[in-house]
Amino acid sequence: EKKQRKxxxxxxxxxxxxxxxxxxxEGLVRELQKVSTDQMNLKNTNGELSEELDNLKRLVKSxxxxxSELAEQxxxxxxxxxxxxxxxRKIEAENEELRNLLEETEASLTTEENKTNKLALELxx
Numbered sequence: 208e209k210k211q212r213k214x215x216x217x218x219x220x221x222x223x224x225x226x227x228x229x230x231x232x233e234g235l236v237r238e239l240q241k242v243s244t245d246q247m248n249l250k251n252t253n254g255e256l257s258e259e260l261d262n263l264k265r266l267v268k269s270x271x272x273x274x275s276e277l278a279e280q281x282x283x284x285x286x287x288x289x290x291x292x293x294x295x296r297k298i299e300a301e302n303e304e305l306r307n308l309l310e311e312t313e314a315s316l317t318t319e320e321n322k323t324n325k326l327a328l329e330l331x332x
Contacts, residue, residue, distance in 0.1 A: 245326060249319055260312045274299060
């Protein structure tokens with residue numbers, strides 16, 4: 208009878224340990240699912256930011272070309288010098304705004320890439 212109680216006690220202890228490990232495992236599975244979801248969201252955001260960055264680069268290039276063309280017209284001394292100068296200042300201001308936006312977007316993209324890389328490293332370990 209003593210042996211039986213001892214065996215029952217050992218079985219009970221092992222069952223408790225098994226239950227604890229099962230609970231830990233379930234918690235880790237939920238955490239892994241959350242991290243995977245976060246990684247997917249970051250990849251999507253990263254893709255969107257990359258696309259936005261490409262669009263902004265194209266726009267900046269277009270504005271720089273337009274600005275150069277206007278500067279050439281100014282150098283030639285056209286009849287509408289005042290209007291051209293006004294447009295040139297406007298384009299330069301827009302160009303500066305776009306450059307600032309481009310820098311912000313690049314910084315955001317870098318941040319998102321870092322987050323994605325960090326999550327990938329966590330998933331791999």
